[in-house]
Amino acid sequence: MNTKTRNALSRRTFLKSATAATGAATLAPMFAAPALAQSAPIELVHWSWLAASDGEVWGQMIDAFNEAHKDKGVQIDMQLVPEEQYVTKVLTAAATGQAPDFGWGTAGKAAQMARDEVTVPLDDLAAASGLDLSDFSELSLRAARYPKYDNKMYMIPMDLMSLQPEINIDHVLEAGLDPNAPPTNNAELLDWAKAMTKRDGDTVTRSGIMMTGSGVQPTVTWGIVAEQMGFMRASEDLKTAAVNPDAGIKAMEWVLALFDEHKVSTRDVSDRYKAFGTGQGSIFWTGPWTLNGYVNQGLNFRTYLFPNIGGTQKTYFEMGGLELYNQKDKGRYEATMAAVKWLSDNSFLWTTVGRGAAPRKSILERDDYKTAGIPWDKRGAFVDGMEFATIQEIPVVEGPEFTIYSGGNFAASTLENVWAGKKSPEEAMAQLQERWQKGLDKG
């Protein structure tokens, strides 16, 4: 409650002084920031949807910032907003001119906000703040841009994530496999899966490959295998949907075979995280956000690189980053950008203990990058595997209907008909193609 009054006060005093400074324009040179900071304290409003153990680490990052800026007149006020309603809240706040200063986003999923000018293009602001863009990996910078909106950068990358297989080492040893020679291709993967699967009659009681009958897991598996086989949800120029549909169909058949032909997976699992944690599955491709949970729980597992199943080694890519939201008072951008720069410069903790790999070369190259945080045999694949994590979001307004990491979007629901045997892969592909084409045409 105390902080609330303080916030309100500081906001108001800031606004007064800022109106005078607004004339100094958005792209004011660097010296303006410290000058402003000394004259009036700034309270930056930050929204985040990071919820679980990663949320705790992010809280530490924000605390560290506030600690370091105690006497410098800048503080961050963080508010937690559930991920699913996050964009709705940002949009309504922005529509009434009360958007937060900055918040968390996922690369490629915010085309609508870029179109509606809710998010702010960052190229100039970043340059003005002195953020060293050449230190960021090329991949991360490319993912932060929206080709349909002047190819501007709308996000400062904070972490890189990919899906890689976590494998239960107890099951590996029990099956007499060598944990130091993980599967690298389709044949080896299926051999491992078959060796570790347990069945009671015809029912799979322990899945060699951890799968669910619906939701995220089969959809994302399909998406990865399909792209490995040469399928593309959208062409490079974002004009044609479903390039190489035959590869997409083949990938659906590959997923179905896990259930019905090889019998290494079962449709009966509902909670995949829980199932892998209790040893109901042996090979589970998932993201780095699961690491803290399984490590704390004492699960004996290691993470490996995603095998090359379809011809080209590829896996799902996700990037988290910070976006700036449109303010009436353009004078706030500078201070916000300075804060984001600090958070990026100091993201070692975030990319070792928090989640994902660092997008910044200077952090990746640090000697202690591999020894800090979660053990490297569990975390390493998520860093090394970024090299081939190229299956990105489709950066158009209808992007959420394209993502392969979803349990309920159009793609997932359509594919669920295939997993349930209600539609043929060909029918589903035709539906996907039609709907996605509409999405691309919308822009």
Add this chain to the structure above:
Amino acid sequence: MPVAACAATASPSSPIYSDRTKPMSNAATNSAPDDVSQPLAQAERRRIEWTGYLFVAFFTVPFFLFNILPVLFGGYVAFTEWSIIGSPEWIGIENFREAFADEWVINAFKNVLLYGLIIVPGVSICGLTAALFVNQNWPLSSIARTLFFAPYVVSATVIGLIWVWLLDTQFGLINHYLGYLGIPNIAWLTSTEWSLVGVSIASIWWDMGLAFILFLAALQDIPKDLTEAATVDGAGRFQRLFFVTLPMMRPVISMVVTLQMISTLRIFSQVYVMTNGGPAGSSDSPIHYIYKAAIVRHAFGYASAIAIILFLVIITVTIVLRFIVRERG
């Protein structure tokens, strides 16, 4: 039309005491709240009671401000394309045309009728049975009363956490105990055949408390001498139930069935937390689809159009239902 539907709601409850001897259908056809009385009172009652407006104003003002105005705006948005930022762009009936061609919308409406067919009788029968049991005032009946009502007060989060676990195919409690009866594992929430049933079971558990308490209140209002008279006349338990108790409960039964039908046609939370509408939309409901269109995709025009269609469906079903329930009396 809705006026007619509600006029029917208006009357039938009065007979419980004062008009006990009159046939129900008579009372039901009178749409004015008060029927025959002494001539003196009748003259009195023809006067318009202007204070009535004051009485309803306290409720009606916020009702218009917070319930009706946004709805009117929603009605307008249904004919536009709008995603919060900027002003809605008029596109005529395009959203409706799209909705009628959207197989997922049609699927959601089919599902919700099925939900109604399972949950409404489920809740009504379970609630009535439980109320009859508790109304016996046998030992520990107050504990039973609390236990039967308790699920009603929990939030959707609880439903999600508990029932997903109870209905788990391999390790869920329900399949575990069904196994003792020789029933093979059922994929309650993960198969297209069963997911709707799984969600319905949880819904019955969640919703029954309200029906139960309304039935119980009505049962306790039934004068003891009436059932006792029947007992003296040699009526057995079931005869008393079917010839004395149930006919007297008709108004409350019709109220419970109507309310439950309306709330079931709007089923959302349990779908959202248990299956997210899946697999393959097999447990999807219109509101869940509307929610996804609005909150997840920000297609407010489209979402509003489906909402209007749903509204019309609910009104139609309610009128039909009223007709059926009334006819039986």
Add this chain to the structure above:
Amino acid sequence: MENSDVDNATFLEKRNMKLADVPLWALGMFIALLWSLPFVWMVSTSFKLPEHVMTKDIEWLPRVWTVSNYLKVFEFPILRWGFNSIVQATVSTALCVFFGAMAGYALARMRFPGNGLLFALFIASLMIPVEVTVVPLLLAIIKVGWASTYQALILPTIANVFSVYIFRQFFLSFPKELEEAARMDGAGPFRTFLQVAMPLARAPTIAATVIIFTLNWNNFLWPLLVTFDESMKTLPVGIAQFAPVIGSHTQLESFSISMAAVTILSIPSLILFFVLQKYFIQGISQGSIKS
């Protein structure tokens, strides 16, 4: 033999039962117990260590009892959220029940043009999917500067039609003689309502209170959207951030903590019912003067 029969008879009679009723009673109680098992599991899990939650076999009781989940929950500003929830739910419920009673009474007992139409409108509004109206309302609330305020949490929820419905149903069957007597004594409509009708309307008042309080207490979407400040969140909204509910987002390490949180969340409504059910029965028995 004879003696014990007599004993049995009195023992059972005192309890309103016949010997033949006993199996039925046992079955009924068994089902009531089954009905509560999900709760048992919720509470039991909330006392389990996080690593004991994910077990293949069903463990009804914790292997090791711990309150660590509850301590963890209290690391969040849960008291503040709870306070907000109490303010929001009680004020909103009180207004809704009182205004609803007035409206229900007028609709059932008073004659004025538009009476039927108004009620029809109320009923029809039950059928409106709120999920769509929520955004225009939200924009309006933010525009007038009410974001993250109690009035924003409370006002939009007070017009719950359910309350009107319950009272209208009740007053329709209310004996006219009592009111007429009051009127003969010269009481105006407000006094009649407050001093004659309401005191006898204990049963619907309590029923409406329990039901509407529960709805308000568990309300999620609206408080979620309208609060932009940690200190103004309500309990369900606050809890949601460490109890992710959607299948695809389950965070296993927080499962037992979630259970502790939802146990806390469930307690007030349960207590309310527990406390009020006594009056509920009283209210009903008072209703017997009607016949």
